[in-house]
Amino acid sequence: xxxxxxxxxxxxxxxxxxxxxxxxxxxxxxxxxxxxxxxxxxxxxxxxxxxxxxxxxxxxxxxxxxxxxxxxxxxxxxxxxxxxxxxxxxxxxxxxxxxxxxxxxxxxxxxxxxxxxxxxxxxxxxxxxxxxxxxxxxxxxxxxxxxxxxxxxxxxxxxxxxxxxxxxxxxxxxxxxxxxx
Amino acid sequence: xxxxxxxxxxxxxxxxxxxxxxxxxxxxxxxxxxxxxxxxxxxxxxxxxxxxxxxxxxxxxxxxxxxxxxxxxxxxxxxxxxxxxxxxxxxxxxxxxxxxxxxxxxxxxxxxxxxxxxxxxxxxxxxxxxxxxxxxxxxxxxxxxxxxxxxxxxxxxxxxxxxxxxxxxxxxxxxxxxxxxxxxxxxxxxxxxxxxxxxxxxxxxxxxxxxxxxxxxxxxxxxxxxxxxxxxxxxxxxxxxxxxxxxxxxxxxxxxxxxxxxxxxxxxxxxxxxxxxxxxxxxxxxxxxxxxxxxxxxxxxxxxxxxxxxxxxxxxxxxxxxxxxxxxxxxxxxxxxxxxxxxxxxxxxxxxxxxxxxxxxxxxxxxxxxxxxxxxxxxxxxxxxxxxxxxxxxxxxxxxxxxxxxxxxxxxxxxxxxxxxxxxxxxxxxxxxxxxxxxxxxxxxxxxxxxxxxxxxxxxxxxxxxxxxxxxxxxxxxxxxxxxxxxxxxxxxxxxxxxxxxxxxxxxxxxxxxxxxxxxxxxxxxxxxxxxxxxxxxxxxxxxxxxxxx
Amino acid sequence: xxxxxxxxxxxxxxxxxxxxxxxxxxxxxxxxxxxxxxxxxxxxxxxxxxxxxxxxxxxxxxxxxxxxxxxxxxxxxxxxxxxxxxxxxxxxxxxxxxxxxxxxxxxxxxxxxxxxxxxxxxxxxxxxxxxxxxxxxxxxxxxxxxxxxxxxxxxxxxxxxxxxxxxxxxxxxxxxxxxxxxxxxxxxxxxxxxxxxxxxxxxxxxxxxxxxxxxxxxxxxxxxxxxxxxxxxxxxxxxx
Ligand SMILES: Cc1cc2nc3c(=O)[nH]c(=O)nc-3n(C[C@H](O)[C@H](O)[C@H](O)COP(=O)(O)O)c2cc1C
Ligand code: SF4
Ligand code: SF4
Ligand code: SF4
Ligand code: FES
Ligand code: FES
Numbered sequence: 001x002x003x004x005x006x007x008x009x010x011x012x013x014x015x016x017x018x019x020x021x022x023x024x025x026x027x028x029x030x031x032x033x034x035x036x037x038x039x040x041x042x043x044x045x046x047x048x049x050x051x052x053x054x055x056x057x058x059x060x061x062x063x064x065x066x067x068x069x070x071x072x073x074x075x076x077x078x079x080x081x082x083x084x085x086x087x088x089x090x091x092x093x094x095x096x097x098x099x100x101x102x103x104x105x106x107x108x109x110x111x112x113x114x115x116x117x118x119x120x121x122x123x124x125x126x127x128x129x130x131x132x133x134x135x136x137x138x139x140x141x142x143x144x145x146x147x148x149x150x151x152x153x154x155x156x157x158x159x160x161x162x163x164x165x166x167x168x169x170x171x172x173x174x175x176x177x178x179x180x181x
Numbered sequence: 182x183x184x185x186x187x188x189x190x191x192x193x194x195x196x197x198x199x200x201x202x203x204x205x206x207x208x209x210x211x212x213x214x215x216x217x218x219x220x221x222x223x224x225x226x227x228x229x230x231x232x233x234x235x236x237x238x239x240x241x242x243x244x245x246x247x248x249x250x251x252x253x254x255x256x257x258x259x260x261x262x263x264x265x266x267x268x269x270x271x272x273x274x275x276x277x278x279x280x281x282x283x284x285x286x287x288x289x290x291x292x293x294x295x296x297x298x299x300x301x302x303x304x305x306x307x308x309x310x311x312x313x314x315x316x317x318x319x320x321x322x323x324x325x326x327x328x329x330x331x332x333x334x335x336x337x338x339x340x341x342x343x344x345x346x347x348x349x350x351x352x353x354x355x356x357x358x359x360x361x362x363x364x365x366x367x368x369x370x371x372x373x374x375x376x377x378x379x380x381x382x383x384x385x386x387x388x389x390x391x392x393x394x395x396x397x398x399x400x401x402x403x404x405x406x407x408x409x410x411x412x413x414x415x416x417x418x419x420x421x422x423x424x425x426x427x428x429x430x431x432x433x434x435x436x437x438x439x440x441x442x443x444x445x446x447x448x449x450x451x452x453x454x455x456x457x458x459x460x461x462x463x464x465x466x467x468x469x470x471x472x473x474x475x476x477x478x479x480x481x482x483x484x485x486x487x488x489x490x491x492x493x494x495x496x497x498x499x500x501x502x503x504x505x506x507x508x509x510x511x512x513x514x515x516x517x518x519x520x521x522x523x524x525x526x527x528x529x530x531x532x533x534x535x536x537x538x539x540x541x542x543x544x545x546x547x548x549x550x551x552x553x554x555x556x557x558x559x560x561x562x563x564x565x566x567x568x569x570x571x572x573x574x575x576x577x578x579x580x581x582x583x584x585x586x587x588x589x590x591x592x593x594x595x596x597x598x599x600x601x602x603x604x605x606x607x608x609x610x611x612x613x614x615x616x617x618x619x620x621x622x623x624x625x626x627x628x629x630x631x632x633x634x635x636x637x638x639x640x641x642x643x644x645x646x647x648x649x650x651x652x653x654x655x656x657x658x659x660x661x662x663x664x665x666x667x668x669x670x671x672x673x674x675x676x677x678x679x680x681x682x683x684x685x686x687x688x689x690x691x692x693x694x695x696x697x698x699x700x701x702x703x704x705x706x707x708x709x710x711x712x713x714x715x716x717x718x719x720x721x722x723x724x725x726x727x728x729x730x731x
Numbered sequence: 732x733x734x735x736x737x738x739x740x741x742x743x744x745x746x747x748x749x750x751x752x753x754x755x756x757x758x759x760x761x762x763x764x765x766x767x768x769x770x771x772x773x774x775x776x777x778x779x780x781x782x783x784x785x786x787x788x789x790x791x792x793x794x795x796x797x798x799x800x801x802x803x804x805x806x807x808x809x810x811x812x813x814x815x816x817x818x819x820x821x822x823x824x825x826x827x828x829x830x831x832x833x834x835x836x837x838x839x840x841x842x843x844x845x846x847x848x849x850x851x852x853x854x855x856x857x858x859x860x861x862x863x864x865x866x867x868x869x870x871x872x873x874x875x876x877x878x879x880x881x882x883x884x885x886x887x888x889x890x891x892x893x894x895x896x897x898x899x900x901x902x903x904x905x906x907x908x909x910x911x912x913x914x915x916x917x918x919x920x921x922x923x924x925x926x927x928x929x930x931x932x933x934x935x936x937x938x939x940x941x942x943x944x945x946x947x948x949x950x951x952x953x954x955x956x957x958x959x960x961x962x963x964x965x966x967x968x969x970x971x
Contacts, residue, residue, distance in 0.1 A: 003724070052724050073715045078724035084832055087853050088824075089860075091832060096860035140857055142715035143667075145723045147852040151832035170725045178847045181831030181838065181946075465903065482900060487776035487796045640881065640900070640907030641777045647822035650905050651856045671855060678818045681791055682779045 003166060004052045005030075006038035007082070008072060010065040011092045011135065012058030015152040016083035017041070020055070022155035033166050049075050053165060055082040056144075059092040060136045064129035073142040080161065084151040084180060086138045093135040103131035146171055149180045182442035182449055184328055187319060190441075194316040199237040201279055203227075204254040204308060208243035208394045209387070209426055211251035215269055219251055222272035230276050242395020244308035246295060248547040253286075254308060255279070263289030294564045295546045300527070302535050303511040304551045307395040312430050315437040318398040324443050326514035330406050331451045334517075339410035340366055343513065345521030347533030352378055352469075352506030353584065353610050353686065355532075355599045361503065364493040365411040368501035375408045375416035375455075376497065376504040378474060382421070382466035383582030384633060386613040388537040389507035391549050393420065393427035396511070397434035401457060403510030405444065406517060408455045411503050416457040417478050421464045431459055466583075466637035470685050471504045473639065484639045485685035506611065508537055528554030532598035536612060542579075543569045543618035552597070559593040562616055573618040577701070581610030583630045583637075584690030586697025587623060606697040608690075623702040624709060627695045628656040634691035645688025648679035652695065659706060665713035669706060673699070737803035746799045753781055753794040756807060763807050764816055764845055766880065768795040769932055770952075771959030772887040778880075780816055780845065783807045791815075817849040825856045826905065827863060828877040829935075835948035836936030842880060861905075868918025871941055872930050874909065879937040881907055885929035892958060897923040909937075931955050 009017060017040060023030065037051060038044050047068060054076045060066055073079065084090040099105035112119045122128050138144055148161050148171075157177050164171040205211075205220040220238055227236040244252050249265040253275060264275060264286040271286045278284035290296075301307075310317035318324070330339050344359025365373060377400060381389040393400060404416045420428050435457055438444040446454040460478050462468045468483040475497050477483035496502020512534060516524045525533050532554035538561070541547045545567030552561060562568065562575060569575050577587040586607030588595065595601050599609050617626065635649035655672040658664040676692035683689045699706060717723075733748045739756050746755040751774070756763050766778035776796040783794045786804035794807070806812070823842065831837045863876035881900070886909065889898040897920050901910045911917040930938045931951050939948045960966055 051720070070715060073719045076720040077722060078720070081853065088829075089858060090830055093858070093860065094828070094830060096858075097828060097862050100860045134860070137853070137858070139853060139855075143713075143717045143719060144853075145717075149852055165725050168725055173850070173852050175847075178850070178852055180843055180846070181834065467903075487793060489798075635904060638904040640902065640904045641775070642779050643777070643819050643822055643826075643880075644779055646881070646905055646907065647826040650859065651822060651825065654857060654859075674818070675856075678815050682782055682815050682819065684776060684779065 003034045004037045004048075004050060005034040006036070006047065006051045006054040006072070006076065007040070008038070008047075008054060008056050008058075008068065009040045010056060010058030010069065010086070010138070011061030012083060012085040013091075014040070014057070016055075016057040016085075019083075019152040019155055020158055023159055024155070026155075026159050030162065047071050047075060051076040053078045053080070055080045055148075056086050056138050057082045059085045059089045060132065060138060060141050061092055062129040062131050066132060066141060069138065069142055078146070078165070079138070079142070079144045080146045080148055080165075081138045081144045082148050083153055084149050087147050087149045088180070089135055089137045090151060093137070096134055101133040103133050106131065148173070149178070151181050153179075184332075184449070187324060187328065190316055191320045191322075194320040200235045200257070201232070201237070202256040203236060203238045203275070203279075204241040204244075204256070205238060206242070206244050206250060206252045206254075206308060207240045208247075208391055209424075210243060210247035212426065214251045216251045218269040219253065219267055219272065222269050223253070223276060226272040226276040230273075230280075232276060232279060236276070236279065240311050240313065241309060242307045242312045243304075243391040243549060245299070245304065245549040245551075246289065246546070247549060249289060252289070252308075261291050263291050265289040293546075295548070295550070295566075298556070298560060298565050299551050300535050300553045301551050302515045302524075303392060303399070303508050303537055304395070304549070305515070306399060307391065310396060312395055312397055313433050315398060315434065315441065315443075318396070322518070323398055323514075324402055326517035327402050327405050327409075327443070328449050330409055330517055331449050331453055336366060336410045336412065339406060339517070342521040343410070343516060346512075346516045346524035347521075347528075347531075348509065348512055348516065348524065349532065349599065350506055351508035351512075351536065351611065353581075353608070355609060358505065358509055361493060361505070362407065362410055364491075365413075365501050365503040368494050370501045372415075372498075372500045373411055373413035374497045374500055374502040375404050375411070375413045376471075376475065376478065376492075376502055377404055377416065377418045377507060377510055378469060378471065378504055379418060379420040379424070379427070379507045380462050380466075380469035380474060381424075381507075381611065382464070382469045382637070383611055383613045385541050385615055386539050386582060386611055388539050388549060388612045390424050390427055392507050392511050392537070393424065394430055397427075397431045398438065399511045399514060400507055401431075401434055401438055401444065403513035404457060405448065405455050406513050407503055407505065407510065409453050411501075413503065414454050414456065416455060417460050417497075418457055419460045419462055419468075419474055419478060421462045421468075423464050428459060428461060435459070465639070466633075467639040467685070467687050470687060473685070474504070475502065484641045485687075487684060508612070529596065529598045531600055532609075536597070536609065538612045538614040540566055540614050540616070542614075542616035543573065543575070543621070544616040545570050554598045555596045557593070558588065558595050558597055561597065561614070562593065566616065569616065569618040573620060575616055576619045576621055577617045577623065579607075579615040579617065579626070579694075580613065581608035581693070582613040583633050584608060584686065584693055585610050585613070586693050587617070587626065587701065589701040606693070606700055608693075622660075623698040623705045624656065624660055627698045628653065628660060630694040631656055631691065634687060638687060638691075639685075642684035642688060644679045645683040645685075645691060648675055648683075648688070649691055651675055652679065652692065656695070659709050662709050662711060664709070665711055665716065667713060667716060669710060735799045735801045735803075737799055737801070737805065739805045740807055748799070750799050751795060752783060752792075752797045752799055752803075752805060755799050756794060756805075761807060763794050764848060765795060766841060766845060766934060767882040767884065769884045769887065769955070771955055772884070772891050772932075775883060775887070778882060779819055782812060782815065784809055784812065813849060817851050820846050820849055820851050821854045821856055823880050824851075824854045825858050827861060827879065830877075833945055834878060834936040835939045835943045835945060836878070836950075837946040839946070839949045840936060841934035866911075866917050867941065868916040869920075869923070869925075869941075870918065871925055872917065872927065873939050873941055874911075874917060875937050875939070876908060877937075878935045879909055880935055881909070882934060883909075884932040884934065885909060885938060888928040888932040888955065892955065893924060893926050893928050895922050895924050895926070898929055928955060
């Protein structure tokens with residue numbers, strides 16, 4: 001049985017996924033060990049059941065993020081917070097300083113105060129997901145098994161973590177393997 | 182000033198006393214309800230009713246039963262009356278009652294268990310002497326202990342007497358006072374200092390305040406004896422700025438003692454000199470911690486520093502410094518007068534003498550009490566305190582303030598001494614005693630104390646500065662019913678870490694209220710916890726278990 | 732000076748009387764994590780990362796302020812100590828706003844290095860996201876309070892090496908803040924001599940040279956050691 005792998009992209013810049021693609025030939029090795037059942041790079045609409053491993057990029061910023069995260073946690077054995085935004089909140093969480101637990105402040109600042117032509121807060125039910133009051137790292141919302149910090153984590157560090165996991169070991173990040181920023 | 186002069190002052194003062202003494206409490210508690218107006222009215226009324234020649238209306242310090250105040254005591258023909266909840270307009274009635282006849286004011290019972298079970302050493306003169314007249318203090322034998330020490334004892338003998346008494350520090354930790362004095366006495370150095378710690382920052386505590394306001398000379402005398410014993414010639418009395426009445430009475434007391442040669446150069450015509458200066462603290466709780474207090478006295482930012490070196494070796498400006506609490510010093514003259522053995526006869530094996538407590542909270546009779554060490558907690562809260570009001574029952578008693586713990590009602594038979602309280606995860610502390618009834622939520626109590634520590638952390642060391650914030654946030658999350666079992670585990674882990682790694686006593690004891698309520702009232706925490714649908718086991722067993730073999 | 736014999740992590744070591752546990756361990760090649768310690772200025776024992784276990788002593792003591800004594804048995808790296816150290820670091824990261832990805836000190840930061848050394852791959856305590864400002868009023872230097880760990884190294888070098896007394900701590904608890912002069916803009920400071928020692932001393936990206944961008948701010952500790960050795964040993968060489 002191949003391992004059912006998923007990767008998701010929450011509030012982040014996709015840099016972690018870019019780094020994932022930098023795995024180069026390891027991707028081929030990986031393809032032999034896993035089924036990629038859900039990812040921004042494959043065309044699957046719904047997060048499937050019975051996922052073994054999910055790499056989560058990005059912080060939890062809006063209600064869509066939170067909704068899928070809850071689904072992911074319920075359907076996945078092992079979660080990895082993938083990259084600094086998922087692990088610490090990182091740059092997306094800098095908006096919290098405009099008022100912790102106050103998304104309205106942020107919207108005002110971004111779309112009204114800084115607007116040059118048509119100041120208006122974008123709205124659209126079912127299209128524009130409402131912001132959460134506070135941006136949070138993934139583990140503040142659901143339990144997370146493992147962490148891979150880095151902005152983005154380099155391909156070699158991704159490889160090391162995934163390889164350890166596939167060989168049935170709890171990953172340990174030591175020396176060069178552990179890095180923020 | 183010599184012994185004869187002292188006795189002469191005492192005799193003259195006693196001789197000038199009038200037949201009837203009307204004692205008006207003018208400590209902070211009663212002052213807040215117009216005790217000053219009451220005293221003025223009593224004086225006017227005595228004059229109007231023609232009793233001026235027989236009646237002395239005396240300003241006195243706290244009588245302890247502050248919850249029933251303002252209090253007025255009357256000594257007449259060897260009998261003592263107590264009037265409670267006195268109002269300024271009651272003066273005519275009180276004065277006319279001196280001539281026989283009824284008084285419209287509520288009569289207090291001086292034989293009430295609240296008084297009867299007390300034993301007064303530290304507060305012996307509270308409610309009796311006028312704190313603003315040194316003659317009053319001298320008339321009841323004040324400064325005789327200092328004279329005795331200076332003229333008949335070697336400094337080492339004074340230390341020995343204090344050691345023999347078994348007195349332990351009343352500031353918080355109960356360190357043996359004689360041992361501390363001996364260490365300072367032996368520390369090399371030409372210049373040494375005495376510091377009296379009157380910072381008293383525990384919420385709800387007013388023991389030291391009351392002693393300073395009611396009987397400032399007992400503290401000054403204790404400090405002077407200590408100075409002689411350890412070889413110091415300068416003392417500092419550190420009092421928080423929130424105690425203006427204590428400060429002004431101390432200023433008066435120091436001035437009067439200097440005028441009579443009981444402070445200053447060549448006391449009792451001996452080579453011994455001792456000066457005391459007041460230092461006013463800006464009301465930071467942490468400035469009660471001895472190293473922070475000394476930094477503050479030196480004019481620096483009041484933050485603690487690691488010990489060792491202890492103040493006894495290196496204190497103020499690097500000199501050996503003896504620092505004791507107000508109440509500790511207030512015990513000294515009695516020990517010198519009556520002997521260490523007498524003192525050691527009071528209390529339990531390891532906790533000697535008496536302790537003053539501020540009895541507050543959900544209790545019928547609140548106020549200041551001084552009780553012998555070892556008295557069962559039940560006697561204090563049920564007999565003296567009269568139990569919880571409004572037909573409720575007592576749930577727990579908090580001792581030791583923000584560093585202490587909550588003792589549940591089924592341990593009320595515990596004797597009040599250092600060891601027994603520590604065994605229950607609380608501490609004697611400086612003497613705060615807050616009674617809680619069955620309507621109290623213990624998690625809220627823990628949160629209250631944690632918030633206090635968080636606000637009062639000096640910010641120097643990380644565990645206390647940032648740890649109290651996180652512990653408070655977790656408690657808040659729990660009380661808002663948003664926390665899970667994982668949050669509670671995090672809280673417990675932090676308690677352990679902050680306790681063991683903080684720099685000073687504030688951080689080291691900040692987790693105590695949480696630890697102790699968790700120990701006895703864990704269910705109250707657990708009832709607030711929420712299910713954890715997105716917790717560890719949510720998606721099934723993880724791919725590589727967390728504790729996989731290395 | 733009398734020598735003291737003691738063991739550190741089981742290793743028999745002789746140390747000079749008056750030396751600290753930290754000095755002694757360092758000389759013996761045993762590394763104890765430190766943050767508020769800075770060679771050349773007095774120690775304050777504030778960060779608590781250097782705490783060690785001493786047999787027979789109930790309390791954990793900071794290695795930087797504890798003097799060696801005959802027969803001491805010291806443990807510097809027990810599981811308990813490692814756990815406490817990691818917790819202390821987590822508290823620091825949650826206390827202010829550390830966004831390493833956009834920090835001038837990224838890659839040259841003592842706080843990062845400490846986190847790595849203790850295996851801290853995430854912070855379990857909720858981030859507090861406080862609002863702190865950045866002071867860029869000084870001609871040469873900037874101060875970003877978001878990244879300050881309140882180690883007071885800047886304050887100590889400013890007072891005790893430079894002698895300017897510009898930097899200080901105001902406020903208490905979590906609201907403590909490094910200030911210049913009487914809490915005014917650094918650029919308006921009359922006492923600052925612009926020597927830059929505080930910037931050299933800072934372990935994080937809180938104090939920086941203007942113009943440095945992400946990852947560019949390397950704090951030149953050697954210069955400070957150079958001055959201290961010159962003062963203490965009257966030699967114009969950097970300490971080894
Ligand atoms: C946070 C903190 C606050 C303290 N506050 C007081 C205080 O208000 N009054 C006091 O006498 N001791 C206080 N102490 C205890 C003092 O550090 C010191 O132990 C005491 O004054 C010594 O006197 P003693 O031996 O007579 O008790 C405090 C300690 C800590 C850690
Ligand atoms: S100071 Fe250090 S830990 Fe903080 S953001 Fe900068 S690099 Fe990261
Ligand atoms: S640069 Fe200014 S603030 Fe910094 S150490 Fe020098 S004098 Fe002090
Ligand atoms: S500015 Fe830098 S050196 Fe100063 S206290 Fe903050 S972290 Fe320490
Ligand atoms: S203040 Fe008046 S009796 Fe205590
Ligand atoms: S380095 Fe010793 S306490 Fe900070």
